[in-house]
Amino acid sequence: MDEQLRTLDTAEATTHYEKSKPGGSGSLWRMSAIARNAFREAVRDRVLYNLVLFVLLLTAASIFIGELSGGQERKVIVDLGLSAMLLFGMFIAIFVGVGLVYKEIERRTIYAVFSKPVGRGEFLVGKYLGLCLTLLVNVLVMGVGVSLALLYVNRGWDPLIPTIWPAVLLIYLELMLLTAVALLFSSFSSPALSALLTFLTFVIGHFSADLKILAISLGSTGARWFFTGLYYLLPNLSNYSFITPAAHGRTPAAGFVLATALYGLIYITVILAAATLIFSRRNFK
Amino acid sequence: MNNERLKRITLGLVIVVGMACAALMVRWTDTLQPPVDPNAVDDSLYLNDKTARRMSLGFNGLAADWYWMRSLQYVGKKMNNYQGNIRLDDLSNLNLKLLAPLLDTATTLDPEFIEPYEYAAVVLPAIDVQQAIRLTEKGINANPNAWRLYHQLGYIYWRQGQYQLASETYARGAQIPGAPAWMEAMTAKIQSEGGSRSTAREIYTRMYEQSTDNQVREMASKHLMRLASLDEQDSLRKIFAGYRSRTGKCPESWRELAAVFRAGGIPMDQSGAPLDPSGAPYLLKAGACEVELDWKTTKVPLK
Numbered sequence: 001m002d003e004q005l006r007t008l009d010t011a012e013a014t015t016h017y018e019k020s021k022p023g024g025s026g027s028l029w030r031m032s033a034i035a036r037n038a039f040r041e042a043v044r045d046r047v048l049y050n051l052v053l054f055v056l057l058l059t060a061a062s063i064f065i066g067e068l069s070g071g072q073e074r075k076v077i078v079d080l081g082l083s084a085m086l087l088f089g090m091f092i093a094i095f096v097g098v099g100l101v102y103k104e105i106e107r108r109t110i111y112a113v114f115s116k117p118v119g120r121g122e123f124l125v126g127k128y129l130g131l132c133l134t135l136l137v138n139v140l141v142m143g144v145g146v147s148l149a150l151l152y153v154n155r156g157w158d159p160l161i162p163t164i165w166p167a168v169l170l171i172y173l174e175l176m177l178l179t180a181v182a183l184l185f186s187s188f189s190s191p192a193l194s195a196l197l198t199f200l201t202f203v204i205g206h207f208s209a210d211l212k213i214l215a216i217s218l219g220s221t222g223a224r225w226f227f228t229g230l231y232y233l234l235p236n237l238s239n240y241s242f243i244t245p246a247a248h249g250r251t252p253a254a255g256f257v258l259a260t261a262l263y264g265l266i267y268i269t270v271i272l273a274a275a276t277l278i279f280s281r282r283n284f285k
Numbered sequence: 286m287n288n289e290r291l292k293r294i295t296l297g298l299v300i301v302v303g304m305a306c307a308a309l310m311v312r313w314t315d316t317l318q319p320p321v322d323p324n325a326v327d328d329s330l331y332l333n334d335k336t337a338r339r340m341s342l343g344f345n346g347l348a349a350d351w352y353w354m355r356s357l358q359y360v361g362k363k364m365n366n367y368q369g370n371i372r373l374d375d376l377s378n379l380n381l382k383l384l385a386p387l388l389d390t391a392t393t394l395d396p397e398f399i400e401p402y403e404y405a406a407v408v409l410p411a412i413d414v415q416q417a418i419r420l421t422e423k424g425i426n427a428n429p430n431a432w433r434l435y436h437q438l439g440y441i442y443w444r445q446g447q448y449q450l451a452s453e454t455y456a457r458g459a460q461i462p463g464a465p466a467w468m469e470a471m472t473a474k475i476q477s478e479g480g481s482r483s484t485a486r487e488i489y490t491r492m493y494e495q496s497t498d499n500q501v502r503e504m505a506s507k508h509l510m511r512l513a514s515l516d517e518q519d520s521l522r523k524i525f526a527g528y529r530s531r532t533g534k535c536p537e538s539w540r541e542l543a544a545v546f547r548a549g550g551i552p553m554d555q556s557g558a559p560l561d562p563s564g565a566p567y568l569l570k571a572g573a574c575e576v577e578l579d580w581k582t583t584k585v586p587l588k
Binding site: 068070071072075080082083086087121202203206207231232237238239240241244247248250253255260262263266267269270273274276 | 497
């Protein structure tokens with residue numbers, strides 16, 4: 001039954017929205033139909049079950065960490081909660097992200113979709129937004145979980161609660177960027193290779209600042225240009241790491257959050273454009 | 286030009302212009318970050334603090350927590366295995382050679398994590414005082430506004446008998462905005478009294494009040510009990526001297542002094558023996574006008 005639903009979902013959703021909404025031929029409506037379907041599919045795939053594991057992890061941490069951390073349970077809960085949020089989110093972005101397009105091709109449901117007036121770019125962006133919606137639900141629930149754990153440990157209001165939310169926002173932006181990267185790789189590669197490449201992008205993205213230092217320290221002009229180019233080309237994910245300062249009650253400056261958000265949105269636009277360009281050249285005949 | 290071709294050109298333009306914008310954004314966000322230290326360039330190929338943090342891929346806080354808890358368990362396990370009385374600030378018999386590297390790693394991963402520096406300042410001086418000073422100074426460099434770390438560094442110097450350095454350290458800490466007034470008072474106290482009992486009491490009282498670590502608080506509390514006991518023993522010796530001047534001999538039992546204790550409001554047990562700060566009775570050295578702690582029952586540290 002589930003398998004049948006999955007097969008029919010994307011095509012039916014687009015048809016349904018074409019028929020039922022005013023101006024149903026609009027690109028936004030088609031993308032939103034695909035996004036909602038991708039979200040439903042993720043929920044049906046039990047992706048959100050990771051939340052149960054997260055809640056268990058935090059509950060255990062709230063009860064036992066106090067014994068082990070020498071009075072540092074609040075810091076440990078924020079570190080553990082936000083790190084788990086990033087880790088689980090990264091796994092979802094990579095493993096669900098690389099399968100978004102591949103599954104549709106493998107099940108041949110993509111033919112049903114493209115027999116409708118749905119563009120390849122609309123399909124990709126719709127899938128992307130669907131997974132971003134799944135991740136949004138994920139980080140929001142986890143953020144509330146961390147806040148509740150802090151309330152429990154502090155036996156009341158904790159000043160760390162408002163300081164974790166800017167860090168949660170930055171984590172979400174990083175996951176959005178990572179999802180776009182996963183989608184780009186999956187538009188031309190196998191799921192296993194896409195997952196590996198996306199994970200490597202995550203690793204390199206956190207090292208990008210080292211490329212700049214390396215470029216400064218190199219004597220050769222060519223090598224300096226090469227590493228400086230790489231620094232600007234690769235996603236700078238270290239800007240999104242604000243978990244540790246958040247655990248000390250520090251919040252990023254509004255200008256910094258705005259700049260990183262803008263950078264993320266530009267980078268995502270570039271990646272989705274590249275993914276669309278590659279995907280539109282693929283032959284499904 | 287057909288529609289498909291136009292779409293591809295547009296997408297190509299989005300990629301090129303978008304990447305240019307992204308590069309500009311990176312330059313902008315770089316200006317919002319602290320500037321790259323030119324001195325750090327020379328050793329950038331080695332594992333410095335920032336690289337270690339990046340190697341943990343954004344999970345550095347969690348990794349620091351793990352190293353912190355590992356440090357506590359390392360010390361706790363060795364303390365549990367040790368046969369005999371032991372105090373947190375005198376663990377030299379436990380061969381804790383991994384403690385300094387563990388705390389160093391924790392603070393490298395999360396330089397704003399104050400507790401490992403404080404723990405190092407209390408535990409490490411008995412094991413390796415240079416490491417204790419280095420770690421606490423590392424904490425001060427990473428957190429120049431954390432006056433508590435100046436208190437800890439001053440404590441290390443004070444324990445070593447380097448009263449001038451201790452006083453100067455408290456003076457530096459007292460200048461930090463938000464530092465309590467007693468930091469300034471401590472500067473003068475150490476300068477004038479050095480290792481006096483009153484200075485020790487002040488230091489351990491502040492340590493007890495400020496620390497969030499239960500082990501450190503317990504250690505400070507034991508020191509305070511010992512200081513209170515030393516004061517009590519001095520008072521008892523004065524009472525012995527009075528008794529001796531009246532009777533020409535030292536008391537043979539506590540009962541002989543019960544009336545004096547009662548008049549002075551000194552707490553006693555049923556046998557009339559005065560109680561030490563942990564509630565255990567003092568031992569009277571009969572005929573010697575001397576008093577001592579009963580090591581079998583007392584919880585006051587003997588040294």
